[in-house]
Amino acid sequence: MxxxxxxxxxxxxxxxxxxxxxxxxxxxxxxxxxxxxxxGLYKLLREDAAGRPKYVLHDGPPYANGNIHIGHALNKILKDIITRSFQMRGFDSNYVPGWDCHGLPIEWKIEEENYRSKGRAKPDLSQPAAMVEFRQECRAYAENWIKVQGAEFQRLGVIGDFDNPYTTMNFHAESRIAGELLKFAKSGQLYRGSKPVMWSVVERTALAEAEVEYQDYESDTVWAKFPVKEFFRRVATGPGENDFRLEEVPVSVLIWTTTPWTLPGNRAIAFSPKVQYGMYRVVSAENDYGPQPGERFVIADALVGSCAEKAKLTFEKESAVHAAVLAGMTAEHPFKGLGGGYEFVVPLLPGDHVTDDAGTGFVHTAPGHGREDFDAWTDAAKDLRAKGIDTAIPFTVDDAGFFTKDAPGFGPDREGGAARVIDDNGKKGDANKAVIDELIARNMLFARGKLKHQYPHSWRSKKAVIFRNTPQWFVHMDKELDGYGLPAGAKKAQSDTLRTRALAAIDATRFVPAQGQTRLRAMIEERPDWVLSRQRAWGVPICVFADEDGNVLKDDAVNARILEAFEKEGADAWFAEGARERFLGSRANEPWTMVKDILDVWFDSGSTHTFTLEDRPDLKWPADVYLEGSDQHRGWFHSSLLEACGTRGRAPYDAVITHGFTMAEDGRKxxxxxxxxxxxxxxxxxxxxxxxxxxxxxxxxxxxxxxxxxxxxxxxxxxxxxxxxxxxxxxxxxxxxxxxxxxxxxxxxxxxxxxxxxxxxxxxxxxxxxxxxxxxxxxxxxxxxxxxxxxxxxxxxxxxxxxxxxxxxxxxxxxxxxxxxxxxxxxxxxxxxxxxxxxxxxxxxxxxxxxxEQFPDVPAGWRDEALAEKWRKVRLVRRVVTGALELKRAEKAIGSSLEAAPRVFIADPELAAAVADVDMAEVAITSGISVVAGEGPADAFRLDEVKGVAVVFEAAPGTKCARSWRYTTDVGSDPEFPDVSARDAAALRELETLGRL
Missing domain, CATH: 1.10.730.10 (Isoleucyl-tRNA Synthetase; Domain 1)
Structure with missing residues (x-):
């Protein structure tokens, strides 16, 4: 040296x-x-995983119309975590991103950016060339946002096949979507019907439940009179049971509704045989309009008080009115004679949906404006027709929210023009006011008010929707399928409908969290038939031909021509000049009408499993998992389930994961x-x-x-x-x-x-x-x-x-x-x-x-529970020592724990045994420790959570080592290294020998 x-x-x-x-x-x-x-990391991952079992997370397609938001980030990061984790655990976990490209929001953007903002008129889309050009503008818009979002997803660290994603507007995809629709047509599940559907006036299209969200809304409410025809009561004429005469009494059935504008569409009144009703006479009244003393009404007993309070009057009950009497009763429409209309009778019908929780105990029934109303009316249609009652359902409101000629006095014949329910901006029109004013003028208004409640809104325009009877294309939920689409050898259930298949598939699916299963099951149990048609331009058409009765042409040759054209040219082929003749071929002279409605985009996304999982050799069907937000129980999970169950008999996924929504820090939206x-x-x-x-x-x-x-x-x-x-x-x-x-x-x-x-x-x-x-x-x-x-x-x-x-x-x-x-x-x-x-x-x-890389293979021999339990106790003792030293450091008695050599008193025999062969000075990072059996002095440092251990501070003896900074008594024991401990001197000598000093 x-x-x-x-x-x-x-x-x-x-x-x-x-x-x-x-x-x-x-x-x-x-x-x-x-x-x-x-x-090319994605490609290397695929090459590296070749031959491994596949694990497939099928991507729910985001909408291609803007920069990603925090919900997208949450969703894509979760998916990336899953695919990466399975990839690193011995699977071929291929992630193929996808995009939903069709639909109204893109149409709106094109109309705004390419036409309204430039003062250009929107083209006449009834012309084939204009329609195809408009659709091409929509396609270009979606293509741009796919590139933008793809880059943003990759910036999040997402690895996937971004060079070859799936899109619903890809020609092959459009052909496959159309092919899935034709399968529903072939099985008889697709039908044209006239039912009340949720209609967006703002967007001019029907909406499915998945496209609706419920928001607070203030509705006008009315209690309206329906005069009863020929209501008789018994009047005693003597003491005997048969001593009576029948006396006709003027009486009205009282209804309550939160949608006054639907009253022109009223065709019946529903009651419940389970509710107790009575005839009540007005005794006194304090109101500017409405019922006066002497007027009589039939009302549910449980609700008569609230009705009286609302109309500022008092009632006296004259008699009970039994369900058997109500069942034979008819009423007059409150607008009878208005505009020469409403001359029909209004029958009373029993209905399970009627309660006495609110209102009057009677439900105004407009079959063109409500699902339960429609069901009650159609269920009774046969009996009503036998009584000579016309059961046709009127179309009282058009696609723009205006009353039609089927609403005399409020439609085109009205002075000033037809009243409107909702305008183009989603604001309330004058329909409610017109109806209420007419009720007042006719002395048919009992009371009026306002109600704040949850009401359906379009989740795109955020505007209120209406229920409107309109011809649409539907898929049956409860029609027997007789095994259609089931894989070979699969056993057909006793009841083989789309609903029963979907419910069985839900039961066979893993849900994370588990309550997702309950939620989706409840939705499937209660959902009506699936409405597929939309009155828009950008999307896959409902590519069928139908006769005037709605019967669909089932011709394999025609269908093959359609699908072949879509594969080569995309769905634009349906709207091109001469398309009808091209597809019908030799049948072009037959009276088949070419349907021009567009498919619900949820059918598009619900079909993605076909042209991704089935058609890509790097994926598999069914997917191992779908992951989306909890709103997709009514969206993508839902439509994918129905589509696959209708055509393949099972869900396209084995597991469903749902995530919530991201709120601000304070919990607000x-x-x-x-x-x-x-x-x-x-x-x-x-x-x-x-x-x-x-x-x-x-x-x-x-x-x-x-x-x-x-x-x-x-x-x-x-x-x-x-x-x-x-x-x-x-x-x-x-x-x-x-x-x-x-x-x-x-x-x-x-x-x-x-x-x-x-x-x-x-x-x-x-x-x-x-x-x-x-x-x-x-x-x-x-x-x-x-x-x-x-x-x-x-x-x-x-x-x-x-x-x-x-x-x-x-x-x-x-x-x-x-x-x-x-x-x-x-x-x-x-x-x-x-x-x-x-x-x-x-x-x-x-x-x-x-x-x-793959996750490491951890040897089983590393597991040592006994050692872990021992060191759990050692660390308990260490906690007390470090706590005592922290106190001394805070008091500035020491600067480093190496300045200490405390005495540790251990009264707990298990803790004492644990540290017996452990160098506690090393573990506690002190220069020395002496362990003593016993409780220790009263003023020793203790921790309440570690019983039986006490620490008394003592300064470390000896000299500080210049190399390790530990205090030892052997510093200088090696004369060549006089300022270091013996351990450090030996290390220096070894380094010197190796030429490292």
């Missing part, structure tokens, strides 16, 4: 890494995305007006996609989640701790020379860490199987912070930095850190793909990608 003073820092195995503490994710992540694209929106683009620009992904991974995604500045900051803080843990491991592994240490030769602390990895391996794998990402993320974060940074790394720094090159303890620790890094980075790969890629390439500069 020379006499030159040694710089001991150069003799330590200090961490060395270029992995930065400051992540710089907004700058680093786009570089990683570019690298993945340049190296995100909205532009409140200024509380969080945009994924902003989060990525300011903090990085991995921060957003960490939020997704740590939230209860199946419930509604919250997001805002403080929540983002919480995730940034957690990320920093995790990144620092990874960084320290990388720095330590800079000294990894690849040596191995047998498990049996490892110190207990190293074997404890391997045991923890074994425990975590089970948690991680089960968590990914259960789609419980929060448990995985929390377990790994806690492990990184609590077990590693605050315990194992802290304890082992002395050995790793200072021990001699030949030290088994140091070598064993390096081996364990190697395993820790390998496991942690791979397990976190699906959650934090950018950070783990950066760390993996720092550790393995020549590697391709961590995402081409």
């Amino acid at each position: 020379t006499d030159t003073k040694i710089d001991y820092s150069t003799t330590l195995y200090l961490p060395q890494t270029d992995f930065p503490m400051r992540a710089g994710l907004p700058e680093k992540e786009p570089q990683i995305v570019a690298r993945w694209q340049e190296m 995100m909205s532009k007006s409140l200024g509380n929106q969080v945009f994924p683009q902003d989060v990525m620009k300011q903090s990085g996609a991995d921060i957003l992904r960490l939020w997704v991974a740590t939230t209860d995604y199946w419930e509604d989640q919250r997001l805002g500045k403080s929540i983002i900051q919480t995730n940034i803080d957690a990320y920093r701790k995790l990144r620092n843990t990874i960084r320290w491991m990388l720095g330590t592994l800079a000294h990894d020379e690849g040596e191995e240490v047998a498990l049996a030769d490892m110190p207990e602390l190293e074997r404890l860490m391997l045991h923890r990895l074994s425990e975590l391996d089970e948690i991680v794998r089960k968590g990914y199987d259960a789609f419980d990402f929060k448990r995985i993320a929390k377990s790994l974060l806690d492990f990184a912070v609590v077990d590693l940074s605050a315990f194992y790394f802290d304890v082992r720094k002395d050995a790793l930095y200072c021990d001699a090159p030949s030290s088994v303890r140091r070598k064993a620790s390096v081996v364990v850190v190697r395993h820790l890094f390998d496991c942690m980075v791979k397990w976190l790969g699906p959650l934090l793909p950018f950070t783990t890629e950066e760390a993996w390439l720092d550790r393995n500069p020549g590697a391709r990608s961590v995402h081409l």
